[in-house]
Amino acid sequence: MKEHLYIVIMAGGKGTRFWPLSRGESPKQLLNICGERSMIQETVHRVLPLVPTDRILVVTAAAHADEIRRQLPNIPDRNILEEPVGRNTAPCIGLAATHLARRDPDAVMIVLPADHLIKDEEPFRETLIHAAQIAEKSANLITIGITPTWPETGYGYIQLGDAREYPDFKSYQVKSFREKPNAESAEEFIKSGDFVWNSGMFIWRASTILANIERFLPRIYRQLLQIRVSIGSSNEQSTLNRIYPRIEPQSIDFGVMERSSNVFSLRGNFRWNDVGSWNALGDVWQKDEHGNACYGKPAISVNATKSIVFSPKKQVALVHVDNLIVVETDDALLVCRSDKAQDVKKIVELLEEKGMTELL
Amino acid sequence: MKEHLYIVIMAGGKGTRFWPLSRGESPKQLLNICGERSMIQETVHRVLPLVPTDRILVVTAAAHADEIRRQLPNIPDRNILEEPVGRNTAPCIGLAATHLARRDPDAVMIVLPADHLIKDEEPFRETLIHAAQIAEKSANLITIGITPTWPETGYGYIQLGDAREYPDFKSYQVKSFREKPNAESAEEFIKSGDFVWNSGMFIWRASTILANIERFLPRIYRQLLQIRVSIGSSNEQSTLNRIYPRIEPQSIDFGVMERSSNVFSLRGNFRWNDVGSWNALGDVWQKDEHGNACYGKPAISVNATKSIVFSPKKQVALVHVDNLIVVETDDALLVCRSDKAQDVKKIVELLEEKGMTELL
Numbered sequence: 001m002k003e004h005l006y007i008v009i010m011a012g013g014k015g016t017r018f019w020p021l022s023r024g025e026s027p028k029q030l031l032n033i034c035g036e037r038s039m040i041q042e043t044v045h046r047v048l049p050l051v052p053t054d055r056i057l058v059v060t061a062a063a064h065a066d067e068i069r070r071q072l073p074n075i076p077d078r079n080i081l082e083e084p085v086g087r088n089t090a091p092c093i094g095l096a097a098t099h100l101a102r103r104d105p106d107a108v109m110i111v112l113p114a115d116h117l118i119k120d121e122e123p124f125r126e127t128l129i130h131a132a133q134i135a136e137k138s139a140n141l142i143t144i145g146i147t148p149t150w151p152e153t154g155y156g157y158i159q160l161g162d163a164r165e166y167p168d169f170k171s172y173q174v175k176s177f178r179e180k181p182n183a184e185s186a187e188e189f190i191k192s193g194d195f196v197w198n199s200g201m202f203i204w205r206a207s208t209i210l211a212n213i214e215r216f217l218p219r220i221y222r223q224l225l226q227i228r229v230s231i232g233s234s235n236e237q238s239t240l241n242r243i244y245p246r247i248e249p250q251s252i253d254f255g256v257m258e259r260s261s262n263v264f265s266l267r268g269n270f271r272w273n274d275v276g277s278w279n280a281l282g283d284v285w286q287k288d289e290h291g292n293a294c295y296g297k298p299a300i301s302v303n304a305t306k307s308i309v310f311s312p313k314k315q316v317a318l319v320h321v322d323n324l325i326v327v328e329t330d331d332a333l334l335v336c337r338s339d340k341a342q343d344v345k346k347i348v349e350l351l352e353e354k355g356m357t358e359l360l
Numbered sequence: 361m362k363e364h365l366y367i368v369i370m371a372g373g374k375g376t377r378f379w380p381l382s383r384g385e386s387p388k389q390l391l392n393i394c395g396e397r398s399m400i401q402e403t404v405h406r407v408l409p410l411v412p413t414d415r416i417l418v419v420t421a422a423a424h425a426d427e428i429r430r431q432l433p434n435i436p437d438r439n440i441l442e443e444p445v446g447r448n449t450a451p452c453i454g455l456a457a458t459h460l461a462r463r464d465p466d467a468v469m470i471v472l473p474a475d476h477l478i479k480d481e482e483p484f485r486e487t488l489i490h491a492a493q494i495a496e497k498s499a500n501l502i503t504i505g506i507t508p509t510w511p512e513t514g515y516g517y518i519q520l521g522d523a524r525e526y527p528d529f530k531s532y533q534v535k536s537f538r539e540k541p542n543a544e545s546a547e548e549f550i551k552s553g554d555f556v557w558n559s560g561m562f563i564w565r566a567s568t569i570l571a572n573i574e575r576f577l578p579r580i581y582r583q584l585l586q587i588r589v590s591i592g593s594s595n596e597q598s599t600l601n602r603i604y605p606r607i608e609p610q611s612i613d614f615g616v617m618e619r620s621s622n623v624f625s626l627r628g629n630f631r632w633n634d635v636g637s638w639n640a641l642g643d644v645w646q647k648d649e650h651g652n653a654c655y656g657k658p659a660i661s662v663n664a665t666k667s668i669v670f671s672p673k674k675q676v677a678l679v680h681v682d683n684l685i686v687v688e689t690d691d692a693l694l695v696c697r698s699d700k701a702q703d704v705k706k707i708v709e710l711l712e713e714k715g716m717t718e719l720l
Contacts, residue, residue: 019677315693320700324681333686333688341679346679350660
């Protein structure tokens with residue numbers, strides 16, 4: 001199997017929820033907010049024990065391709081797929097599958113978001129290997145469901161059904177996908193034991209996902225075929241630039257996973273975080289004795305707790321404040337209540353409305 | 361009277377409650393946080409219709425004298441009195457009175473803090489003139505009491521007693537001085553109508569205040585006499601440097617005003633603010649429709665109210681926060697609950713403890 005295994009990293013995110021650090025030019029996946037490397041470098045580094053760099057593909061916005069190449073010099077140029085515009089995950093995955101199916105009809109692809117945080121790398125890779133073993137020999141669509149450790153309301157959930165036993169692990173028929181629940185439902189999900197967090201990681205044969213796209217998203221499939229015939233020809237780029245923007249945006253979850261009856265999930269028993277907002281970094285950065293998580297040098301505080309501070313260049317002082325997010329960059333300063341971190345994207349919208357493009 | 365009238369500006373404040381903007385090098389009175397000019401420049405500007413610059417004296421820390429001279433080029437050099445160390449208001453006022461009494465035995469001095477905000481300049485000057493008229497012809501110690509407009513707990517109060525009628529105004533015997541009250545007492549003070557805010561502005565003859573210092577603070581008086589005999593001699597500076605640090609710190613309120621029975625107060629009916637902390641600037645700076653007061657360009661906000669923002673160089677974004685103070689300078693960033701602004705000085709203490717002198 002190993003020589004047919006490929007990693008596809010989805011790096012199309014705009015990261016508006018990480019303003020003012022993430023900008024149009026530098027979305028979250030290109031920033032090193034979680035460690036010494038950028039998030040996409042971490043993502044690649046985590047899978048290097050599984051495949052050679054030649055079999056790692058990155059799908060990204062054309063605008064970020066140069067920076068991706070700079071950050072990932074060992075990924076061959078032809079493995080960087082540039083989307084002229086973002087069209088959500090179904091076209092992104094379809095594009096990668098189209099390239100892979102042409103290159104290797106037996107390709108098994110592991111699809112990973114570029115901007116997730118994973119703490120326990122060995123169990124992570126083991127889970128992917130197990131999934132790839134099933135995918136190789138079946139027409140299954142496989143997702144990784146993270147065994148939840150608290151009733152998070154910011155994640156989608158997957159309800160697991162019957163298990164299939166394998167020597168070292170189990171694969172679960174997926175009963176249903178659930179959108180981000182309210183607190184009560186989340187509690188019930190956790191209690192039941194049948195629910196896992198939807199991680200957005202997928203494993204399947206390239207041919208399997210293309211067959212599913214053909215069935216459930218026939219229009220997108222035809223558009224991908226048009227792109228496919230151009231691959232390797234002199235008009236590959238012009239075809240992509242012409243066809244891709246016409247594709248209807250569609251998520252792989254809505255478009256395929258929730259419609260197919262052939263969907264399975266493996267339990268991922270590792271620490272995972274989708275780093276969906278500044279708030280997530282409170283669990284990532286070093287905390288002081290008052291629960292303040294700071295990137296760089298610790299904040300000085302008087303009766304201040306549970307705040308999240310990014311200010312690598314300046315000393316921050318907190319006085320009688322709790323549960324704040326404070327982010328300082330060269331030209332902007334954000335102060336946000338931590339349980340409202342998702343509203344940071346509203347600031348980005350306001351800046352767009354006001355035409356303050358220098359801050360976007 | 362006019363040719364014997366002098367203004368003495370007390371500019372010894374360290375302004376630790378305005379960290380990180382105010383520093384050892386640049387205390388509040390030298391910053392222009394309330395207008396186009398620095399606070400001490402505003403203070404001088406306000407009294408220019410009363411006296412020529414030759415009769416304006418400034419008492420300041422030796423460390424700030426050069427900057428004071430730079431900011432106030434029209435004040436004669438001999439009018440800048442440098443304290444080798446700060447010894448609170450009684451020695452400061454005593455030093456100025458000593459110089460003035462030697463220069464003009466009939467000197468009437470108006471003592472003003474360098475760092476207060478006054479909005480209505482005409483009634484302010486009129487009140488000072490009235491006070492000076494009484495002071496000139498009596499041995500009264502006169503304070504300005506501001507007619508309070510809300511039950512502020514951050515100011516001291518003066519209880520007014522019997523009034524003496526003058527053609528255009530009244531002077532009130534002072535019944536008692538009250539420290540910063542709790543909220544309940546403050547409410548009672550306002551209801552009674554007999555209480556005014558203690559503004560820290562004083563008017564008296566130089567000879568009168570020296571006589572009172574002789575009576576109530578005889579040790580300080582003797583030390584001032586030692587300084588007096590050296591004035592104009594070649595060892596003036598060395599005497600000051602030797603004697604002044606030995607003086608016991610003492611406030612004029614505790615040391616003289618609360619002990620003398622000859623204390624009167626005039627009502628000041630003008631908008632006044634002692635600008636005691638960042639919180640005070642919420643009433644000074646332009647407010648947006650959400651009650652956020654910003655220095656410089658307005659903050660962008662999503663559901664954020666009643667915050668005070670100083671960040672002249674960066675765009676600030678506030679998300680779901682209320683009643684915060686946010687102050688950003690080149691090397692530090694403060695976030696503080698606005699009703700706890702007085703605790704900013706604890707940050708300065710912490711920085712001192714930690715030896716982080718570059719931030720002081």
